Amino acid sequence: MGREEFLFLLAGLKWTVALSVVAFICGSVAGLMVALARTSGIFIVERLTAGYIAVFQGTPLLMQLFVVYYGLALIGIQMDAWAAVSVGLTLHASAFLGEIWRGSIEAVPRGQTEAAKALSLGYVSRMKDVVLPQAIRISLPATIGFLVQLIKGTSLASIVGFTELTRAGNIISNQIFQPLTVFGVVGALYFLMCCPLTIYGAHLERKFLTASR
Amino acid sequence: MNQTINSATTTEPMISLSGVEKWYGAFKALDNINMSVAKGEKIVLCGPSGSGKSTLIRCINHLEAYQKGDIHVGGIMLGHGSKTIDAVRREVGMVFQQFNLFPHLTVLQNCMLAPMRSLGLDKAQAEDRARTLLERVKISEQAEKYPAQLSGGQQQRVAIARALCMRPKAMLFDEPTSALDPEMVKEVLDTMIALAEEGMTMICVTHEMGFARQVADRVIFMASGAIVEEAPPAEFFSNPKHERTRKFLGEILGRH
Numbered sequence: 001m002g003r004e005e006f007l008f009l010l011a012g013l014k015w016t017v018a019l020s021v022v023a024f025i026c027g028s029v030a031g032l033m034v035a036l037a038r039t040s041g042i043f044i045v046e047r048l049t050a051g052y053i054a055v056f057q058g059t060p061l062l063m064q065l066f067v068v069y070y071g072l073a074l075i076g077i078q079m080d081a082w083a084a085v086s087v088g089l090t091l092h093a094s095a096f097l098g099e100i101w102r103g104s105i106e107a108v109p110r111g112q113t114e115a116a117k118a119l120s121l122g123y124v125s126r127m128k129d130v131v132l133p134q135a136i137r138i139s140l141p142a143t144i145g146f147l148v149q150l151i152k153g154t155s156l157a158s159i160v161g162f163t164e165l166t167r168a169g170n171i172i173s174n175q176i177f178q179p180l181t182v183f184g185v186v187g188a189l190y191f192l193m194c195c196p197l198t199i200y201g202a203h204l205e206r207k208f209l210t211a212s213r
Numbered sequence: 214m215n216q217t218i219n220s221a222t223t224t225e226p227m228i229s230l231s232g233v234e235k236w237y238g239a240f241k242a243l244d245n246i247n248m249s250v251a252k253g254e255k256i257v258l259c260g261p262s263g264s265g266k267s268t269l270i271r272c273i274n275h276l277e278a279y280q281k282g283d284i285h286v287g288g289i290m291l292g293h294g295s296k297t298i299d300a301v302r303r304e305v306g307m308v309f310q311q312f313n314l315f316p317h318l319t320v321l322q323n324c325m326l327a328p329m330r331s332l333g334l335d336k337a338q339a340e341d342r343a344r345t346l347l348e349r350v351k352i353s354e355q356a357e358k359y360p361a362q363l364s365g366g367q368q369q370r371v372a373i374a375r376a377l378c379m380r381p382k383a384m385l386f387d388e389p390t391s392a393l394d395p396e397m398v399k400e401v402l403d404t405m406i407a408l409a410e411e412g413m414t415m416i417c418v419t420h421e422m423g424f425a426r427q428v429a430d431r432v433i434f435m436a437s438g439a440i441v442e443e444a445p446p447a448e449f450f451s452n453p454k455h456e457r458t459r460k461f462l463g464e465i466l467g468r469h
Contacts, residue, residue, distance in 0.1 A: 114276055115313035115372075119327035119379060120302035129326055133317045 005172045012168025019154045027093025034098025056095030069160045081162040104139035137208045144201030148194045227252045227414045233282035244439040255415045257425040260435035266418045270385045287382045306376030310388040312368045314360040321356040324375045346374040366397030383414035
């Protein structure tokens with residue numbers, strides 16, 4: 001495998017990173033909404049978001065990407081592959097992060113909310129200043145774990161024809177007939193993205209633990 | 214509604230409940246509660262567990278919803294809308310059995326949060342107020358620490374200071390010493406006694422009968438969600454009228 005081929009893989013890597021970042025950021029914003037809706041105490045809102053979460057947790061990510069890419073095109077919404085997989089991964093991430101964060105919000109002791117209420121803090125301050133900072137700490141291992149899953153999940157975008165790292169590897173492999181080398185390198189590149197994240201997650205967890213002690 | 218006019222009339226009680234009833238499903242947790250607390254008055258609420266005393270004081274700042282009756286605090290009628298609830302919560306401080314300090318904030322930040330967020334104080338004002346009150350509960354040297362670095366007694370004193378930072382007109386104490394190791398009970402009670410001596414209106418749910426004797430203007434005994442008996446402490450302890458009160462006092466004083 002020459003320099004040319006490696007640079008092509010790096011170009012694919014760039015799109016994998018871009019896709020992961022977009023899905024994580026948009027998914028986080030939407031996921032926070034999902035988590036807040038899921039804990040809102042308003043029955044109908046809670047049921048609706050529970051259904052939303054169930055749909056995305058109960059179907060394969062690949063199906064979700066197919067539906068967004070091919071399904072929406074059928075009803076007249078045309079998107080290029082990049083936009084379609086971004087939307088698909090964002091929806092997927094919002095459901096999973098929403099559920100992770102719902103659990104974390106509920107894991108914050110009730111007394112915290114009660115103390116905040118007794119101090120006449122409104123909903124926004126109660127969440128922003130009291131509940132969410134504690135919920136984030138609780139959720140950190142699961143959130144980082146999901147982010148790693150999400151990065152690896154972007155490889156499914158290759159199936160709808162989006163040239164990210166996995167598809168770039170496929171293309172090169174078909175050109176130079178060295179699948180072991182090429183996919184070895186592709187695997188190493190994924191590992192280089194994911195492993196530091198896992199380590200960083202463990203580091204943050206330790207940091208928060210000592211800070212709250 | 215007309216808060217300024219009402220609070221100017223001094224004859225009006227600081228806290229009053231009339232005909233308050235609360236159910237958990239079919240279970241009646243509070244049964245026709247009528248009580249009135251004058252400005253500066255100290256009330257000790259006692260009774261067996263499950264008698265509704267915690268539920269009662271949690272209704273006063275609407276941590277618990279109630280189905281019937283009226284509650285007035287500092288001239289404000291506590292409705293079920295968030296506006297009057299917030300107004301009442303600004304006037305009434307609460308101290309919990311489990312302290313409920315915010316573990317991710319320092320002692321100082323715990324005390325500064327609510328004055329900044331709900332009274333609109335700026336950072337310097339809030340810090341100034343927080344340090345003054347931490348001084349008052351004799352814990353100012355711990356201001357930069359996190360709650361988990363303090364003992365239970367210290368945490369509860371911080372919780373008292375945090376509530377006082379809102380400059381409340383009245384304070385509610387929900388079994389403030391029940392979660393404490395015995396050697397730490399005194400420091401918290403001393404803080405509460407000092408607060409009482411400064412003229413704070415207080416309602417305390419507690420089993421500390423020594424505190425009741427020393428501080429309370431009235432002791433109210435509850436059983437099965439209803440007020441059974443109320444009397445000044447001297448009378449309450451020496452001459453309880455009801456059988457249930459006698460039984461309760463026998464149990465609780467026999468333990469000590």
